[in-house]
Amino acid sequence: MELHVEDMxxxxxxxxxxxxxxxxSARSGQLISLIGPNGSGKTTIVKCINKILKPQSGTVxxxxxxxxxxxxxxxxxxxxxxxxxxxxxxxxxVMDIVMMGRRPYIKWKISEEDIEIVLSILQELELDHLAHxxxxxxxxxQKQKILIxxxxxxxxxxxxxxxxxxxxxxxxxxxxxxxxxxxxxxEKKAVIxxxxxxxxxxxxxxxxILLKSGExxxxxLPKSVLNKKHIRTVYGVDIKIIEDEFITPIYEPCVN
Amino acid sequence: xxxxxxxxxxMEKNIDQAKLNYMNKRSRKILFILxxxxxxxxxxxxxxxxxxxxxxxxxxxxxxGDVFVHNESITDMQRDIVFSIRVPRIxxxxxxxxxxxxxxxxxxxxxxxxxxxxxxxxxxxxASFGASLAIIFGSSFAFLNFGEFLLPVFAFxxxxxxxxxxxxxxxxxNNTSSTLILAGVAIxxxxxxxxxxxxxxxxxxxxxxxxxxxxxxLSGVPWEGIAIIAVALAGSIILMMxxxxxxxxxxxxxxxxxSIGVNYKRIKMLSFGISxxxxxxxxxxxxxxxxxxxxxxxxxKMLIGNDYRYSVPASSLIGALLLLIADTIGRNIIxxxxxxxxxxxxxxxxxxxxxxxxxxxxx
Numbered sequence: 001m002e003l004h005v006e007d008m009x010x011x012x013x014x015x016x017x018x019x020x021x022x023x024x025s026a027r028s029g030q031l032i033s034l035i036g037p038n039g040s041g042k043t044t045i046v047k048c049i050n051k052i053l054k055p056q057s058g059t060v061x062x063x064x065x066x067x068x069x070x071x072x073x074x075x076x077x078x079x080x081x082x083x084x085x086x087x088x089x090x091x092x093x094v095m096d097i098v099m100m101g102r103r104p105y106i107k108w109k110i111s112e113e114d115i116e117i118v119l120s121i122l123q124e125l126e127l128d129h130l131a132h133x134x135x136x137x138x139x140x141x142q143k144q145k146i147l148i149x150x151x152x153x154x155x156x157x158x159x160x161x162x163x164x165x166x167x168x169x170x171x172x173x174x175x176x177x178x179x180x181x182x183x184x185x186x187e188k189k190a191v192i193x194x195x196x197x198x199x200x201x202x203x204x205x206x207x208x209i210l211l212k213s214g215e216x217x218x219x220x221l222p223k224s225v226l227n228k229k230h231i232r233t234v235y236g237v238d239i240k241i242i243e244d245e246f247i248t249p250i251y252e253p254c255v256n
Numbered sequence: 257x258x259x260x261x262x263x264x265x266x267m268e269k270n271i272d273q274a275k276l277n278y279m280n281k282r283s284r285k286i287l288f289i290l291x292x293x294x295x296x297x298x299x300x301x302x303x304x305x306x307x308x309x310x311x312x313x314x315x316x317x318x319x320x321g322d323v324f325v326h327n328e329s330i331t332d333m334q335r336d337i338v339f340s341i342r343v344p345r346i347x348x349x350x351x352x353x354x355x356x357x358x359x360x361x362x363x364x365x366x367x368x369x370x371x372x373x374x375x376x377x378x379x380x381x382x383a384s385f386g387a388s389l390a391i392i393f394g395s396s397f398a399f400l401n402f403g404e405f406l407l408p409v410f411a412f413x414x415x416x417x418x419x420x421x422x423x424x425x426x427x428x429x430n431n432t433s434s435t436l437i438l439a440g441v442a443i444x445x446x447x448x449x450x451x452x453x454x455x456x457x458x459x460x461x462x463x464x465x466x467x468x469x470x471x472x473x474l475s476g477v478p479w480e481g482i483a484i485i486a487v488a489l490a491g492s493i494i495l496m497m498x499x500x501x502x503x504x505x506x507x508x509x510x511x512x513x514x515s516i517g518v519n520y521k522r523i524k525m526l527s528f529g530i531s532x533x534x535x536x537x538x539x540x541x542x543x544x545x546x547x548x549x550x551x552x553x554x555x556x557k558m559l560i561g562n563d564y565r566y567s568v569p570a571s572s573l574i575g576a577l578l579l580l581i582a583d584t585i586g587r588n589i590i591x592x593x594x595x596x597x598x599x600x601x602x603x604x605x606x607x608x609x610x611x612x613x614x615x616x617x618x619x
Contacts, residue, residue, distance in 0.1 A: 052511050076517030083511050090508045092562050095278055100505050104517045108501065108565075115278055119271045131274055132281070154516065 001028045001063060001078075001157035001190055003049070008058035010044055018044045020214040021058070026207075028157065031184045031191045033201040033222075036211030037235055042194040043084065045211075046160045049192070050081045062158070076104040080151035082144075084162040084194075094130045094138070094146055098122060101153025121152045125179070141172030148179065159183065161193040165200065173197070177204045198239075198251040202226055210234055226251070285566045288559070292573035299577060300350065303584040304342050308591040311337045341475075348477045349583045349597075350576040351485045352538045353548055357575020358492060359534040360549030361556065361567060362527045365503055367433045374535040374549035376437060378444025382418025383539040384470055385447040385454075386410035391466045392458040407469075408481060408540035415536035418443055423528070471596035472545035474583050481541040488537045492530045493568060499523055500564035507562060547601040548575050551609045558612050578605060 003026040011017040019041040026032050034042040047053040049060050051067055060067045062078055070078070080101070090097070095118060102114045122128040125145055130138065135146060144164055151159055161180065165173040181204050183189045195201050201208055201222060208225040210218045212234045218225045231239050231251070243249040305313035311334055319338040322330045359374035367376075375381075390397065390407040402409050425439040426432075455463060477485075496503065502518045513520045535549070555578075556571040579601065586600040 047511070050515050052514050072514075072517040072519055074517075076515065079515070081511070081515035083509070083515075091557075092504075092507075096504075096561075096563060097508075100508060100512075100516055103501055103505055106501060108498075112275065115275050116271060119274045119278075122274075123270065128270060128274060132277065160515075 003027070003158060003190065003192075004059075004061045005045070005049065006059045006061075008045065008048055008055045008060065010041075010048055010053060010055045017056075018214050019048065019055070022211070022214070022216055023058075024209055024216065024219060026158070026190045026192055028190050029184055029188045030206045031180060031193065031204060032207045032209060033205040034192065034194045034209050034211060035196070035198070035201055035226075036217075039213075040211040040234075041214040042211055043162050044214075046081070046162050046192065046194055050079055050160055051075060052081070073104040076154055076156070078156050079158045079160060080154040080156040081160045082147050082151050082162060082164055084166070091134065091136055093132050094122070094127070094135055095119075095132065097135045097146055098149045098153050101150040104154060117155075118149075118153055121149050125149055125152075141168050141175075144168060144172065144176060145179075148176065152183075156189075158190045158192070161191065161195075163194050163196065166196060173200065180204065198226055198231070199248070202251070203248045223249070285560055285563075285570075289566065289569050289573065292570060292577070296350065296573050296577050296580070299580050299584070300346050303346050303349075303580055304338065306584065306588055307337070307342060308587070309337050311342070316342075344477060344479065344482060345474050345583070346580065347482055348474045348485070348542065349580040351482065351489055352474065352542050352545065353552070353576035353579030354572040355485060355489050355492075355534040355538040355575075356545065356549040356579070357552035357556070357571045358489075358496065358568065359531040359538075360575075361553040361564075361571045362496070362503075362531040363549075364553050365507055365564075366524055366527045366531070367437065368507065368509070369433070369437070370554065371550075372437070373546075374531060375444075375544070375546070377422050377440030377532075378418045378447060379415045379532060379535045380539055380544045380546075381444040381447035381451070382414040382416075383411040383536065384451050384544060386412070386414030386540075387469050387543070388451050388454045388458075388466050389414075391469065392454050392462050404478065405480075411540040412536050414447070415539060416532065418447060419528075419532045419536075468596070469543040472543040472598035474542055474579075474597055475594075477541045485537050485541060488533050492534050493572065495526065495530060496564065496568045499526065500568065503527070503564040504562065543598075545579070545598045545601060547598070547605045548579055551605045552578055554609065555612060 005025070006023050008019055008022045009017055010019040022041070022045055034045060036042055044053060048055045049067070054068065062070070067075060098118045098121065099110065099114065102110070102118065106114060119128065119131065122131055125148070127142070127145055127149060130142065135143065138146065148164070159180070164176050168176065177200055180191050180193060184191055184206070205222050207220065208222045209216055210225050210230055217234050218230050228239060228241065231237060238254040240252045240254055241249045242252060305316050315334055316338055318327055319330055319334055321327060322335070356374055363372045363374055363376065364370055387407055387410060390410040394406055397406060400406065421443050422436060422440045425443070426436040429435045455466065502513070502523045505516050505518050506513045506520065506523060510520050538545070552575040553571055556567050556574050560566050560570045579597065582600040582604055583597045585604065586595040586597045589595060
């Protein structure tokens with residue numbers, strides 16, 4: 001699977017662009033982190049890839065096919081999306097929520113195979129004990145994992161995660177990042193993740209795209225992108241990088 | 257991590273057990289729907305058999321038997337009471353209950369707002385304005401040759417016009433759910449003010465009919481009207497069941513729905529159209545019957561959950577049951593005087609609804 005984003009431009013109003021000509025590629029077996037300050041266009045890029053928003057110009061192609069020309073179910077079988085926030089109106093059991101991910105394959109009746117797929121995903125994520133619980137009664141971390149399970153049920157090649165760890169405790173953050181990493185390493189899927197935590201991005205990403213005001217400030221290997229100079233330029237913050245030869249660098253903001 | 261043979265067997269066993277649980281849950285829902293259908297049939301039979309006149313269950317059975325084998329003891333009056341008064345009224349109650357309940361179910365789903373009812377967007381105000389025009393100025397529209405259908409045609413036309421205005425205003429803005437609701441409330445007020453104006457300038461002798469219409473009544477709906485409601489309802493239920501999966505996913509929000517492959521805009525428009533149609537046909541023939549469209553979807557969700565594949569039939573049956581029970585009480589409790597059904601739906605529905613809320617919170 002290869003995704004190409006070419007010169008993507010998007011604005012919520014005609015006058016000002018939020019994304020100003022962004023280009024990058026992703027392929028199977030890669031975890032790409034989109035990093036940047038609030039309002040730099042990360043979520044908008046993800047939504048444009050997934051046709052939730054339509055770019056004003058530029059193209060998004062998946063294996064050479066323009067996603068704007070793909071049928072809804074065809075696209076949902078290739079790309080899945082885990083949103084930043086869960087809808088407070090959504091209700092139903094965990095099984096019901098994860099089963100939604102099978103929609104691109106279901107005409108009307110749920111087959112035994114669909115049930116098996118959903119249950120085995122829940123079991124793999126060690127969430128099977130929650131199968132019949134009500135989604136709204138779960139903790140934030142559990143909800144996030146269930147939404148990821150729903151994305152897995154779509155059996156896509158590309159996963160789009162919009163800030164999946166922003167509101168989670170450290171254990172759940174690691175669980176989800178490990179899960180994403182496994183999908184990339186073991187399943188050879190591609191993951192594009194919007195993330196704010198520089199340490200997590202450094203530890204788990206293959207590539208990092210650093211955005212500033214809707215433009216790519218730097219992209220490439222995490223170590224080359226997440227340096228003091230770029231962080232200073234993009235966030236206006238000085239950081240201390242704690243680094244030795246054995247561990248992933250740790251970023252610590254310098255506060256006066 | 258490689259799984260041992262024992263672990264694999266255990267995992268498969270767990271999946272089989274979970275699958276069985278899931279299927280049992282589905283079977284229970286289907287059984288519940290069948291029980292509701294049975295309850296509706298029983299209620300309908302009881303409802304036919306009781307009323308102000310002395311036509312009891314035995315007479316009703318004899319009247320129905322008379323259709324196949326002529327029974328000399330049955331009088332024309334008894335036949336008229338059963339076939340021209342009670343049966344049409346009960347069928348109307350069932351169909352209108354189903355229509356309002358499903359319209360509410362769709363509206364609450366589209367707007368992701370449990371306080372929304374089929375009337376939130378001003379349909380009932382528009383219909384009331386159409387009805388008041390027909391009642392007060394009916395003679396001026398005699399040239400249209402609608403006869404007894406003048407009132408329902410006007411009520412329906414102004415319901416649809418209201419919806420078009422609401423949608424048009426919302427579209428001029430950003431077409432979000434909140435702008436639709438605000439536009440609906442505002443335009444509803446406009447039509448409400450126009451109805452008041454008509455009442456203010458109209459002749460006192462015409463007012464009771466208008467007031468009575470706004471309270472809702474299931475009596476006197478012609479068979480043609482019943483057929484129109486039935487066709488609109490059948491078509492709507494078929495469409496809702498066909499798009500049940502998409503409607504389920506839309507409850508997760510627009511972005512999720514699009515990302516799972518749902519054609520969000522198309523289904524939203526369709527739902528909006530179905531809901532308007534169901535409400536407009538029901539209101540046109542029976543006047544404004546409140547509460548069913550708000551409370552019945554809630555009761556359905558509390559009892560059977562949100563899955564539209566089950567909630568559409570369940571909500572249809574619950575809406576029909578509620579309205580039928582309310583109407584049966586309304587026409588018998590202080591017989592021979594009949595209470596308007598809209599008053600009864602609220603009086604018996606509100607305590608029941610509050611009980612369900614308290615019970616749910618208690619859990």
